[in-house]
Amino acid sequence: MRIYLVGGAVRDKLLGRAVTDRDFVVVGATPQIMLERGFKPVGKDFPVFLHPDTGEEYALARTERKTGRGYHGFDFQADPNVTLEQDLERRDLTINAMAEDENGAIIDPFGGQQDLAARRLHHVSPAFAEDPVRVLRLARFAARYAPLGFAESDDTRALMQGMVADGEVDHLVPERVWAETRKALAEPCPSAFLQVLRRCGALAVLFPEIDALYGVPQRAEFHPEIDTGVHQEMVLDAAAQLAAGDDLVAFCALTHDLGKALTPADVLPRHIGHEQAGIAPLRALCARLKVPSEHAALAEHVCRDHLNAHRAFELKPATVLRLLERLDALRRPARLDTFLAACEADKRGRLGHQDDAYPQADYLRQARVAAAGVTAQPFVEQGLRGPAIGQAMQGAREQAIAELKASLTRAPASDA
Known part of the structure; x- marks a missing residue:
């Protein structure tokens, strides 16, 4: 049984940002082993446990297989034979697919550190296209990290454009769209959320009322930016400054x-x-x-x-x-x-x-x-x-x- 710190905690630690939440992956364990060690089960679709002392989440390493449309169309498999790399491979972005072992060594099979340095939001594998929520998540990460210069890669943008064209984004449930949007609105640069969604075509699908603002002119003496969509982005970022x-x-x-x-x-x-x-x-x-x-x-x-x-x-x-x-x-x-x-x-x-x-x-x-x-x-x-x-x-x-x-x-x- 081996335990690794994974995901956002590793990413933010490498960026020099404060780490607020820590998640762990457990390799080589079973639910029974976790229960015997006092962990409390909370996962419904796959085995996730809470540490008996810290309350932090520990998930058994798992793989996933696409079985249908939308966010819920997946079959998960967690067993002691799933490797750390297999678990990391199912994640969305390379910067979220890194792990740290108990000695502080970084395990980075998909180039997350390179993409951190390049300020690039890049998908781990083509499996990114299987989950439409990842379009929203990437846009939300852009809203968080745009001040540091992060943007989606050309390849990832093309992948998301294909997801929109294939109708995968149409299957997002309202509750998940709102949950990701609400988080994005609380980030430092929420305009980046709109920009990412617009570049891949998802804004017109998910927020047609907002997408329709782009290209609509305003009076230059009141709005030197003229375009209402551009004004909308500027207002969002002003709100983030005034009410962070x-x-x-x-x-x-x-x-x-x-x-x-x-x-x-x-x-x-x-x-x-x-x-x-x-x-x-x-x-x-x-x-x-x-x-x-x-x-x-x-x-x-x-x-x-x-x-x-x-x-x-x-x-x-x-x-x-x-x-x-x-x-x-x-x-x-x-x-x-x-x-x-x-x-x-x-x-x-x-x-x-x-x-x-x-x-x-x-x-x-x-x-x-x-x-x-x-x-x-x-x-x-x-x-x-x-x-x-x-x-x-x-x-x-x-x-x-x-x-x-x-x-x-x-x-x-x-x-x-």
């Missing part, structure tokens, strides 16, 4: 402009009413991928109201209050923070505007505090009852926002 690791902010940023793909050609490059037009495709995307309700709800708020946030200083106090109420921000201030982070990312996600200030955010937060400071008690003490209390509170909140606005130096008018 926050996939909720990133999802709101990802979907805020879907309506621009629906703008009639004779109206371009203007996008009148794109906020409302984006609601239908956003809802379709969320329903198809079974996006969590809070992600879907806040993304809809950002889609509908991001222009109102940009022109916050131009809004009447009553309109500001309605915006805060739609967000339920008086009771849930964290929702406002998420909304504003996505809106600020939209403002900064433009060529030459990456470092723009966004004073609208501070104003709207102060407006929330001013409005939330109005309570019912004074009006009850005045003898008001029922609906009259609510009406009085509404007026007082609008007045509080008006007084706040008057006390602030007016910011320059914003763009669309």
Whole structure:
């Protein structure tokens, strides 16, 4: 029985990155041997065990054989005769197919170290094409490691293009698409996720609403990058800078402009009413991928109201209050923070505007505090009852926002 550290822990150790999770492969063992040594079984499809002291995962070395379409179409075999190299060969990328023995020696049968040095995401074997989830995983790794210069190899891109053409990507289940997407949105460079998927053709299959944004022009005076798809990528990366690791902010940023793909050609490059037009495709995307309700709800708020946030200083106090109420921000201030982070990312996600200030955010937060400071008690003490209390509170909140606005130096008018 031999135990090896494998996968991401080896990869990140060689990259000089912090290792957060460690996985192990056990060669020459059986489930019975693992149980006798106190390991706790957790695997359903193949034998995976938890270490009795550390809780880390130890999987028996295994091989796999394609038996059908999609992610679940595999037959796994784990027995003491499976070698380490056979186990590593079934993995997705060479940089994930390395192991380290108990003495710290690296076992690298597929050139993972060479690809690390070349900053190359390359498949281990043609078997990569048997599992469509690997397309998403590679795109997610690109989102993580793009700042280090990593990109998919030409051969691997061609392989993924073939997977898309063969319809293999069509068999991805919504839950797995969302799980990988959510992780990618929390990475440092989520635009790379879109770029990889687009280069192989998978973006049009999995996210047609987003793919449709590419090639759609915008007004150059507001969007020097012009292309809406390029703007989308820039907004995503701005969100990653403003709210690192926050996939909720990133999802709101990802979907805020879907309506621009629906703008009639004779109206371009203007996008009148794109906020409302984006609601239908956003809802379709969320329903198809079974996006969590809070992600879907806040993304809809950002889609509908991001222009109102940009022109916050131009809004009447009553309109500001309605915006805060739609967000339920008086009771849930964290929702406002998420909304504003996505809106600020939209403002900064433009060529030459990456470092723009966004004073609208501070104003709207102060407006929330001013409005939330109005309570019912004074009006009850005045003898008001029922609906009259609510009406009085509404007026007082609008007045509080008006007084706040008057006390602030007016910011320059914003763009669309």
